[in-house]
Amino acid sequence: xxxxxxxxxxxxxxxxxxxxxxxxxxxxxxxxxxxxxxxxxxxxxxxxxxxxxxxxxxxxxxxxxxxxxxxxxxxxxxxxxxxxxxxxxxxxxxxxxxxxxxxxxxxxxxxxxxxxxxxxxxxxxxxxxxxxxxxxxxxxxxxxxxxxxxxxxxxxxxxxxxxxxxxxxxxxxxxxxxxxxxxxxxxxxxxxxxxxxxxxxxxxxxxxxxxxxxxxxxxxxxxxxxxxxxxxxxxxxxxxxxxxxxxxxxxxxxxxxxxxxxxxxxxxxxxxxxxxxxxxxxxxxxxxxxxxxxxxxxxxxxxxxxxxxxxxxxxxxxxxxxxxxxxxxxxxxxxxxxxxxxxxxxxxxxxxxxxxxxxxxxxxxxxxxxxxxxxxxxxxxxxxxxxxxxxxxxx
Numbered sequence: 001x002x003x004x005x006x007x008x009x010x011x012x013x014x015x016x017x018x019x020x021x022x023x024x025x026x027x028x029x030x031x032x033x034x035x036x037x038x039x040x041x042x043x044x045x046x047x048x049x050x051x052x053x054x055x056x057x058x059x060x061x062x063x064x065x066x067x068x069x070x071x072x073x074x075x076x077x078x079x080x081x082x083x084x085x086x087x088x089x090x091x092x093x094x095x096x097x098x099x100x101x102x103x104x105x106x107x108x109x110x111x112x113x114x115x116x117x118x119x120x121x122x123x124x125x126x127x128x129x130x131x132x133x134x135x136x137x138x139x140x141x142x143x144x145x146x147x148x149x150x151x152x153x154x155x156x157x158x159x160x161x162x163x164x165x166x167x168x169x170x171x172x173x174x175x176x177x178x179x180x181x182x183x184x185x186x187x188x189x190x191x192x193x194x195x196x197x198x199x200x201x202x203x204x205x206x207x208x209x210x211x212x213x214x215x216x217x218x219x220x221x222x223x224x225x226x227x228x229x230x231x232x233x234x235x236x237x238x239x240x241x242x243x244x245x246x247x248x249x250x251x252x253x254x255x256x257x258x259x260x261x262x263x264x265x266x267x268x269x270x271x272x273x274x275x276x277x278x279x280x281x282x283x284x285x286x287x288x289x290x291x292x293x294x295x296x297x298x299x300x301x302x303x304x305x306x307x308x309x310x311x312x313x314x315x316x317x318x319x320x321x322x323x324x325x326x327x328x329x330x331x332x333x334x335x336x337x338x339x340x341x342x343x344x345x346x347x348x349x350x351x352x353x354x355x356x357x358x359x360x361x362x363x364x365x366x367x368x369x370x371x372x373x374x375x376x377x378x379x380x381x382x383x384x385x386x387x388x389x390x391x392x393x394x395x
Contacts, residue, residue, distance in 0.1 A: 001027050009038045022180075028173035029144075033157045034165035036142055040120060042069050044144040047122030048169055050074060050230040055124035057198050057222050060242070062124040063104035064227075065116040070235075070250065072115035074227045075107035075243030076219070087271050089113070089287060095130045102130040107243040109138060112264055113291045120144070127152045135159075139288060146171040195390055197225045202363045202386050207375055210384040216241070217338055217361040217384070224340030225363055225392065231342070233393040236350075238265040238357065239338045246357075254341070258350045261339075262357040269334050269358075270298045270327060280316045289314070298322055334358030342392040344368040348377035355381045365391050 003020030004027065017038055021027055029044075036044065043066040050071060054062035060076035077100030085091040088110025096102055101123055109116050121135060123145040132152035135143060142165025143156065156166050180189045202221040203213055213221075220239040227237045227244045236257040238246035245268040248261030270276065271294060279297065281290055293314045296305045302321055305311060311318045339354050341364040351374060354362065366387030368374065378385045 001030070003027070004031070006038050006041075007035070014038075023176070028170040030168045032148070032153060032166040032168055034142060034160070034163050036165040036167060039068070040142055040165055043067070043120035044122065044142065044167055044169075046230045047071065047120060048144050050226060051122045051124040052171070053197065053229070054223065054226045057196075057226060058219055061100040061104050063101065063108045064122045065105075065108045065111075065119040066122065067115055067119050070231045071108075071227050071244065071247060072119060073108035073111035073244055073247075074223060075104050075111070076223065077101055077104035078107070078242040079103055080106060083272055083277065084110070086277055089290075090134060093130065093134060099128055099130040101125045101128060102134060105131055106134060109134070111243055111245055111268060112247075114295050116140075117288060117291070127156070129155065132156050137287070141165060142167060144169055193229065193392075193394075195229075195392075197222060197229065201225070201388050201390075205366075205387045205389070206384060207366070207371075207387050208378045208383060208385045210379070210382050213361060213384055213386070217336070220338035221340060221361060221363040221386070224338055225388070228340050228342040228394075229392045230394055233342050233395060235342045235394075236261045237340045238262065238354075238359070239340070240265075240268075240336065245337070254343070254346060255349050255353065257341075258339075258353045262353055265337060265357045266327075266331055267295070267298060270322070270330060273322065273326070273330050275320060275322050275326065279319050282314060282316055285314055298327075331356075331358070336360050338362070340364065342394070344371070344391075345374050346370060348373045350374075351377035351381065351383065355383065359383060362386070363388055365389055 003018050006017040008015050009017040019041055046069055047064045047066040050064045051062040058076050062076050064071050065073040079097055088106045090106045117139055119140045121143040126147040127145045128149050129151040132155040136155050136159050144167040156164055177191055178189055179192050180187055199218055219242055224237040224239040228235050232250040234251050234254055234257050236248045237244050238261050246261040246265030248257035251257040293305050305314055335358045337358040338361040339359045344365050344367045346368050362385040
């Protein structure tokens with residue numbers, strides 16, 4: 001297949017639309033089910049690069065959940081605790097512990113379920129039956145993977161009455177070194193971003209007094225940086241336990257990136273609290289609605305679901321509020337979080353905000369005129385920070 005005609009481009013008025021290989025070669029993909037659209041393919045090809053590189057850098061099966069050409073979540077295939085299974089809504093999935101790729105997607109999807117609603121999925125390894133079962137019951141647009149087991153393809157092909165998008169990509173495909181795009185009729189050309197993110201990158205130049213980077217932190221920093229490589233800039237990513245737990249994307253100010261990513265990371269830990277895990281949901285309340293209710297319950301607008309006349313819509317009995325004191329106590333115990341930034345921190349306020357969300361490890365390019373202030377802020381908080389020397393803007 002050398003080209004594939006699309007229904008329309010980014011918007012319904014943008015016709016005609018297609019994907020094709022300018023060099024005349026075959027496309028590196030096969031469409032096994034459905035008819036993906038323009039934005040679907042943008043998500044598919046960006047997310048595939050992320051999981052492919054994450055697998056190469058860590059040696060672990062990897063998955064990503066993409067929305068509007070930025071990751072809502074990304075993770076490697078570490079097993080989930082019983083608490084995390086419940087947080088990620090996969091505590092009823094049989095065989096999860098035996099499928100690293102299913103664990104990776106459960107983590108990627110479960111991190112920020114609000115943002116992942118209607119996602120595009122990328123898998124570094126073959127999609128097996130367990131992973132397909134998780135995908136089958138979530139609201140998503142499609143999936144890209146190097147292969148699918150016969151049972152997985154059967155499950156996915158039945159989703160949306162056969163209209164679910166399933167794409168297979170050639171794992172050995174390597175694009176040309178130069179890439180082009182057009183904006184307002186003007187053609188841009190640049191070399192592909194082949195910069196390699198690995199263990200050496202995050203350990204070679206630790207600039208703080210604290211130079212302790214345990215293996216878990218190295219993996220988390222790699223997860224954060226590779227996630228950022230395919231996130232719309234400016235961007236900051238918090239990572240913990242092999243998964244991105246907060247992505248702040250597309251902000252003009254870096255401190256706003258850090259605040260956004262930090263608030264998402266905070267929510268990830270708040271969702272693991274006993275009060276959230278034991279919310280007495282009505283049995284008729286669907287999964288997407290539960291996501292929305294949890295998001296409001298842990299926010300400053302909890303009265304939207306706890307007020308008289310409101311809670312009855314969601315719960316069998318009125319739950320106790322997750323108070324500010326509760327949140328403060330929960331978040332005060334968080335530590336060992338890793339943070340990556342796609343460009344240098346211009347001010348130390350980013351470090352101050354990161355520390356509030358339990359950040360202990362940072363990787364960023366360095367090169368700011370205020371690097372000394374940023375390093376000092378890290379030293380005052382016993383944070384280990386490495387300079388990578390490489391910006392990771394993505395547009």
